[in-house]
Amino acid sequence: MSRVPPAARLATLLILIVATFINTRLVLLGAIIVALAILLAMDHLLGRYLKFLAFVQLPMTIMLVAVWGWVAKAPPGMPMGSDPHGGAMFALLISLRLAVLGGAFQLIMLSIPSRLLPATLRGWGLRGEGLVVALGVFAVEPELKLRAEQILVARRARGLLGGSRWAGLKQLPRLLRPLFVWSIRSAVHRADVWEQRAMLLRVHRLPTESLPFSPVAGVVSVALSILWLGVAIAFRWPGLLGIR
């Protein structure tokens, strides 16, 4: 995915979103999750996706199934308690759709190599402050992670924190204050730097030519998403594609 041109990347994402909402078959959603996982693995992003599934998606799924299958015992629009199985299936459908959307976003957004990021964002029509903010958003996550690690290192270096992962987890609240203060200081310092160095103008001068975008990769990416859209339509409205 790393060489997909900006327009194809955006088109792929939009088609994937539409197809996911059209689809009502759990098996198909499961299949697309597997396909996404394979593509994410090819871009070395599978670990992140699995973390997303384990720490975000799984708790959400449990909550949704509990609410619709056990508390409401019915899908939306039905009298409460009339169809526990339907309620649970509805919760699973929503959960799987969210899992697909999460994977699709990770595949489309996180597979952009840092070098191609400005050109991709500009290719999506972002200009001016919007472009700077978007670049900042992409840069801030790894930076915050690094800063959090540095704070943990500093606390360990001073003997304030044990070496285990659990000790690190227990110290999370203590991380927040220095992280927050650092973010504020960083913003203040960088506001000066951006102004002094006319960063708003500079981001527009970032190179866009001679970058290794591959039209073939773009065509393949869009074609695969259209295929997925076709499958979704075929199962939802078979008549539209002449299928009986």
Next chain:
Amino acid sequence: MSRKSSELLLAALDSRRILAIDGPNFSGRSDLLRRFCRVNADGRMYLGPEVYFALSGLTTSVRQELELHAGGVLETSDCLESAEKLKLTKLFEQHPATLSGGEQTCLAILCAMILRPKILAADCALEQLDSQKLETSLDLLNGATGPANGAVITDNRLDEWNYAVKTIVIGELSPDPSRHPPVPPLDPSQIERLNPVRAPAIELQNITAGYGNGPDVLSGVSMTLQPGRVYTLRGPNGSGKSTLAKVLSGVLRPVAGQILVSGVASNLWKTPGKIAGYHLQNPDVGLFEATVSAELGYKPGANSAGAVLAVRDAFGLQNFAASNPLALPFPVRKRVSLAATIARLPPWIILDEPTLGADAATIAALAEIIRSLARKQHGVIVISHSKKLLEMLRGNELKIENGAVSQTQVASTAIG
């Protein structure tokens, strides 16, 4: 900043030449340069000691940061040669935040020069550079790629430079009085109030260490460190000095090898900072609390904090107990961070670039504090590029190059 100071500074500047401002801490050098770059800021650029904040924060690789400043693909820009000279090319794909202090400084300087400011004001920004990179940076600032109307530099190592620059004493520029309260000098005699400790000997056997899936930074390091001594650790930027410090303090688990503490195999990484406390070179990373007293770990008015108060007084922080550490000037923040590490009285104390932002008098007092700690049987390891400090602490030298450490003992001034 008064108009007069600005005019005096401009008059002292020569085109494409470096002007160094000499003066002690808190003499108004930083304020003068900051205001000089704000008033009539057209074409003037300020680079402070917190070099990391001089980077854009918009990029995720060194290459992208340089391209952002150059406005074009790096291969076609004229900064590639300078990047090569500053040894940045091998770091192109790394995140700027993961670079060592010296490497970040090189990147910040190059980015600033790419923008061709008329005047570049580097305020103690070059102090993390090793001697070779310092010379290269000064060459670049002095050469055709440098600022058109010259560079103004403050640096506490001016007397160590083997580089001829025009120097002016801060008093000649009529600086405004400092806006900070008076900062007491360091008082090494306070360390005598501390009780002696029983630090263990530490032996490294074939230690290999690195980060994640990256290459090994240390490779087969073996050495023995005896308590009650001061070891100086030197080596070029990015050679693994901080990595060795992390292994010794238990912050980083080595990939291979064994660590013996008092002759017994020990997993230092399970109790980091207990045997060896490690002061990181960037003071801001190691400041967590809202007040200096909380940072040092004592409650104002409590009687049980004798050792902490001794360390506080040794670092001249009596007047700052209720101050927010991050609101203090850089040299004071550095002192707070140093004191916070030492106040916990770990048997071994590792100080990474303790002289950053410190003037000659402070460095001399700091050397005395370090020697006093060794007299109290602490083992002390000092990582520094300050020739002055290294000379004062001469004795047990560790040199690191290409991931390997060599250990030599030279005739030294007695510590005991």
